[in-house]
Amino acid sequence: MIPAAQAEAAALLRRLAGADPVETHISAVFVGPDTVWKLKKAVALGFLDFSTIKAREHFLRRELAINQPVAPALYRDAVPVTRAPDGTLALGGPGEPVDWVLRMAPVPAGDFLDAVAARGGLDEAMLDAIADAAFDLHAALPPVPGVDAAAALQRVLQGNAAAALAAGLPPPRIEALAAATRGWIARLAPILAARAEAGLVRRCHGDLHLGNLCLLQGRVTPFDALEFDEALATIDTGYDLAFLLMDLGYRVGRAAANRVLNRYVARSGDAGLVAALPVWLSLRAMIRAHAVAKAQGVIQGQPYLDLAEAMLTPPPPRLVAVGGLQGTGKSRLARALAPALGAAPGALVLRSDEIRKRRAGLTPEQRLPAEAYAPEASAAVFAELAGQAAEALRGGHAVIADAAFLRPEERAAIEAARAKAPFQGFWLEAPLEVLRARVAARRGDASDADAAVLAAAAARDPGPIGWQRLDAAADPIPAARAALGLNRDDP
Known part of the structure; x- marks a missing residue:
């Protein structure tokens, strides 16, 4: 639900779009025939704070700066919602800003890759294009030095365990999963440190799943990169890829995820990323488990929790x-x-x-x-x-x-x-x-x-x-x- 303080701005955007918004817990997206307006909700949720106009302007501009280089045809600009002297609201008018919106180009609903996957459209060529898009995204990013990758993962785990418990997932299972994950991270610490030293920690997408990929001018294009927490997005490129692999495996099947993994490694040469895949995949499944449990109920989040547990007991190599x-x-x-x-x-x-x-x-x-x-x-x-x-x-x-x-x-x-x-x-x-x-x-x-x-x-x-x-x-x-x-x- 859009906060009451933003009701006027939402009414303006609803008139411009001619439709009700598509809502998440942090945004309302108004999709018009030739323009999309994204309004950040005035909420403070612990892990983010959009409660002030200044904060919403900052994070909208940050979202634009992160995503526009990757998807210039999709991201247009950030514009204020202003109040005129007569009290009416307009976009980009001369009056005082009362809110801010991100202006984007519309994408047909069927061109988001979660929708393509749902209709069975991820053929081999499309899977290769997905892997190429992930590789191109990562290859263009500069390394971020000085990050303790193992400690960062431990912080991610701590936050996810707390969120999973708050979402109502079974405490004994969450506690056991967290303990097993801590052990994995500790064992992987030298590998994670070597990867960071090699320049594989970068300011990545941070939320790279099928719903945040679309077909834009015929190309698979990442969008909606995580903008509100630099630490959560400053990660190993393999951990960024792992969200996509987990999502593909769950939605489409293991063969689809395997093809994307192998195409990505063929392009990058990063065969070493597989050592940390069990813990990366488990953490990504855990994220989805508590998000789904909170939005849809504990039973709906259970399959992702099962997956998170299964990832930490891999069979031996051959x-x-x-x-x-x-x-x-x-x-x-x-x-x-x-x-x-x-x-x-x-x-x-x-x-x-x-x-x-x-x-x-x-x-x-x-x-x-x-x-x-x-x-x-x-x-x-x-x-x-x-x-x-x-x-x-x-x-x-x-x-x-x-x-x-x-x-x-x-x-x-x-x-x-x-x-x-x-x-x-x-x-x-x-x-x-x-x-x-x-x-x-x-x-x-x-x-x-x-x-x-x-x-x-x-x-x-x-x-x-x-x-x-x-x-x-x-x-x-x-x-x-x-x-x-x-x-x-x-x-």
């Missing part, structure tokens, strides 16, 4: 390698297996083709010149692949390594990355004529291999193959799932 000639379907198999393996949202897929493109500063779909495939360049790619696999496994996360692995030393290096984790290697095989047809039909893929590359690779002796051979002319997925002990009900 390493899977998928090798074979170009066109055997290695990436298809890796992507099919990944959601079912290991901790949420499934295995990290490390693909040599994507690593090679990132090292050259390109997106996965951009083509590289022939010199990028020189022996020394390939050696560097495989060294990075093995190093990232080892890092993720040490962090407790499952990995699928996707590469041709045509040389014995490449296979030996990836096997050595396993340390103590279980290992399974798959070698895909199919007749050369089948592979030629598949390579010729490729479009928009990270692999640059053509018929000549395939012919050269097929003529090379790969040495003895100790990995399980799978028939890639047929569908190798059932045999691979059986070899890994995956159940029919696994993702």
